[in-house]
Amino acid sequence: MSDTVLSVRNVETFYGAIMALRGVSIDVNRGEIVTILGANGAGKTTLMKTICGLMDPEKGTISFLGKEISRQEPDKIVRQGISLIPEGREVFPYLTIEENLKLGAYTRKDDASDDLEMVYSYFPILKERRKQASGFLSGGQQQMLAIGRGLMAKPELMLLDEPSLGLSPLLTQEIFGIIRRLNAEQKVTMLIVEQNAHIALATAHKGYVLEMGRIVMAGDADDLANSADIQEFYLGKT
Numbered sequence: 001m002s003d004t005v006l007s008v009r010n011v012e013t014f015y016g017a018i019m020a021l022r023g024v025s026i027d028v029n030r031g032e033i034v035t036i037l038g039a040n041g042a043g044k045t046t047l048m049k050t051i052c053g054l055m056d057p058e059k060g061t062i063s064f065l066g067k068e069i070s071r072q073e074p075d076k077i078v079r080q081g082i083s084l085i086p087e088g089r090e091v092f093p094y095l096t097i098e099e100n101l102k103l104g105a106y107t108r109k110d111d112a113s114d115d116l117e118m119v120y121s122y123f124p125i126l127k128e129r130r131k132q133a134s135g136f137l138s139g140g141q142q143q144m145l146a147i148g149r150g151l152m153a154k155p156e157l158m159l160l161d162e163p164s165l166g167l168s169p170l171l172t173q174e175i176f177g178i179i180r181r182l183n184a185e186q187k188v189t190m191l192i193v194e195q196n197a198h199i200a201l202a203t204a205h206k207g208y209v210l211e212m213g214r215i216v217m218a219g220d221a222d223d224l225a226n227s228a229d230i231q232e233f234y235l236g237k238t
């Protein structure tokens, strides 16, 4: 079996007459953390939405585990093993932490209780507060809950949209540390969209740079971090 989990080919996505993705192609292989860097408005969220079926591409194809998924309903895509952790987290504020986590397993027919314990082992604060309403969690804890809920689906691929959004540098380090451990220990393949290029390139194996709807650079994360253009425009070095 091929090692390619996700293959996006020449995808074009529009908002009415506005072309937000202009022929995007990316690959994610099994076991990798891949990051998409890009400034505000580059098209990162649009790419995530197109992959998980919340938007339909006008042109191009998206294959997941060798099967074409473009233009399928989001629900069907989720059931095949893609889990999106959206920008802004979107936890259910009136449900408890544990209820939110259990909802993450709704597509599964097997018993998810081992995974609940696995999630709690990475995020002990969620276990401590499991009976509390999620609306009272801090931003960082909500991000932990959103990641935990995504893990409960036992996904083949996790899509994370701006996990550092609104978090302090310290919390960002903590979240990305857990992302690295989940990849190494639980073998979760991840595609991460991120404006914080420092942390994204330090975490990922591979990266792509999206500018105005086009991929303008691609390569190993280390090579990208050492490139003069990336250093100037994304890492703030001169």
Ligand code: ATP
Binding pocket: 015, 018, 020, 038, 039, 040, 041, 042, 043, 044, 045, 046, 047, 195
């Ligand atoms: P951000 O970091 O701000 O989320 P992004 O890289 O995720 O940015 P997108 O949100 O994917 O960028 O937006 C890509 C382009 O599509 C932008 O030019 C944006 O103005 C446009 N766009 C996004 N959402 C809509 C919408 N609902 N209607 C019209 N245009 C939109």
